[in-house]
Amino acid sequence: MYTEHRRGRTRRNALIAVAAIAVGGGGIIVVNVAANAANSTPSAAQTITCPAVEGSLPAIPSQAQAEVTSNLQLLQTQIAEANKRLASSAGQGGPNFVNNAILGPLKDKRVATLNRIATAIGRNAARPQGLDALAPCALTNAAQASASASATSGAGAANGARANGPVAADFVDIKSVTPNVVKPPNQGGASKGSFIARCGRNQNKHFNPDNFIVAPGVSNGAQHTHDYVGNLTTNGFSTNQTLAAGGTTCANNDKSAYFWPVLRNLSANDKPGADNNTGTILTASSVTIKFKGSTVSKVTAMPSTLKIITGDAKALTNGTGNAKASWSCTGFENKVQLTDKYPLCPSGSKVVRTLDFPSCWDGVNTDSANHRTHVVFPDGAGQCQVGFKAIPKLEYRLTYKVASGANFAVDSFPDQNHKPVTDHADFANFMPAKLMNKVVSCINTGRNCG
Numbered sequence: 001m002y003t004e005h006r007r008g009r010t011r012r013n014a015l016i017a018v019a020a021i022a023v024g025g026g027g028i029i030v031v032n033v034a035a036n037a038a039n040s041t042p043s044a045a046q047t048i049t050c051p052a053v054e055g056s057l058p059a060i061p062s063q064a065q066a067e068v069t070s071n072l073q074l075l076q077t078q079i080a081e082a083n084k085r086l087a088s089s090a091g092q093g094g095p096n097f098v099n100n101a102i103l104g105p106l107k108d109k110r111v112a113t114l115n116r117i118a119t120a121i122g123r124n125a126a127r128p129q130g131l132d133a134l135a136p137c138a139l140t141n142a143a144q145a146s147a148s149a150s151a152t153s154g155a156g157a158a159n160g161a162r163a164n165g166p167v168a169a170d171f172v173d174i175k176s177v178t179p180n181v182v183k184p185p186n187q188g189g190a191s192k193g194s195f196i197a198r199c200g201r202n203q204n205k206h207f208n209p210d211n212f213i214v215a216p217g218v219s220n221g222a223q224h225t226h227d228y229v230g231n232l233t234t235n236g237f238s239t240n241q242t243l244a245a246g247g248t249t250c251a252n253n254d255k256s257a258y259f260w261p262v263l264r265n266l267s268a269n270d271k272p273g274a275d276n277n278t279g280t281i282l283t284a285s286s287v288t289i290k291f292k293g294s295t296v297s298k299v300t301a302m303p304s305t306l307k308i309i310t311g312d313a314k315a316l317t318n319g320t321g322n323a324k325a326s327w328s329c330t331g332f333e334n335k336v337q338l339t340d341k342y343p344l345c346p347s348g349s350k351v352v353r354t355l356d357f358p359s360c361w362d363g364v365n366t367d368s369a370n371h372r373t374h375v376v377f378p379d380g381a382g383q384c385q386v387g388f389k390a391i392p393k394l395e396y397r398l399t400y401k402v403a404s405g406a407n408f409a410v411d412s413f414p415d416q417n418h419k420p421v422t423d424h425a426d427f428a429n430f431m432p433a434k435l436m437n438k439v440v441s442c443i444n445t446g447r448n449c450g
Helices: 009-016 062-088 097-122 142-158 240-245 433-444
Strands: 020-023 028-031 046-049 138-141 171-173 194-197 226-230 257-261 263-265 280-282 286-292 307-311 326-329 342-344 351-356 393-400 408-410 424-428
Touching: 046 062, 046 097, 062 097, 097 138, 194 433, 257 393, 286 433, 307 351, 326 342, 342 351
Parallel strands: 171 342
Antiparallel strands: 020 028, 046 138, 194 286, 226 257, 257 424, 263 280, 263 408, 286 393, 307 424, 326 351, 351 393
């Protein structure tokens, strides 16, 4: 653990002013500042940088994920507040002002936050040691920091630690994960059939960074690129009327909008792209859009124009309560599903994304203020809550052939660091009524159609 020596501050600063990879205002920064940098009065040309924490953490138990995520975000808030204080006090104080008034208090806050992270992990796994060594921060010239960030961003990508993620700790060898899949058995009255909507793999490259469900009427409302299949007109300005009039990539004149964030291949040569989404977009090897039944009852038809979302695009800051997407590898899906890690698959195996949608409808509304309360997930036994009825359960299964190594990531909002836990998907039902009735019939009579 880091020990603070009770010596002169110049001596202490010499000890902490070492080369460290640190996350500053959105970039990976190599900090190597002069030993007396913290003993100056604040200048508008300076910034505070701190050692990166996330990449130094061990695997985070699922029980600790929300608490750790919250404290990682708090560390970034603390840095931002310290830099704001640095800027507002430019020209003030004596030679020790920055250290006494800004860096010292910041270090104390970071020590407390790092201890909370270690404690959260330690409740369900081995407590990480040595995190206090990441508490001290340093002062550096902003222009030098920017140049260093640019020079090292490519190297960071090669090592799985990009400017805004993902980091090496976001990946795990699927063969090392203990099997965790438990499937509830069908009960009497279960609807065991299925229907597959055949809509392609977005070979026509229908992309945009919009989301007409969550951010209607806004261009770039998602700040990350979506893959679209189905309705050909889907964008941020889509309405029920435009979607109903649109063409489709799906069979059976299914004009529904099916979409999800793209997966990208990352390389050391990537340059920062729009909203920090970087890399080559990967076209899925396969896309299976399946409507399934309930384990306890028959299903009823979805109403036209029904909108449903699954997962949480901001799970890094919101917590994991709505994080429903999962990751696996072909050949492992029945044994291992991951929510907070990207899988490293063995040779010949493909990465699999599974996006299950909620399937209990309130029977009235086609949308709700938070886009969640009108269609919810059944309980652990498969039952819908009182007042809700089972509708066909939608599932997207996407497979990708990726190069070996920790070199892929899902698109995300800039502050979500491309974490696997932020994966999500959207759907709007514009099936003809006759087709929806066929879906329901196939599911309720135990047939596999589509």
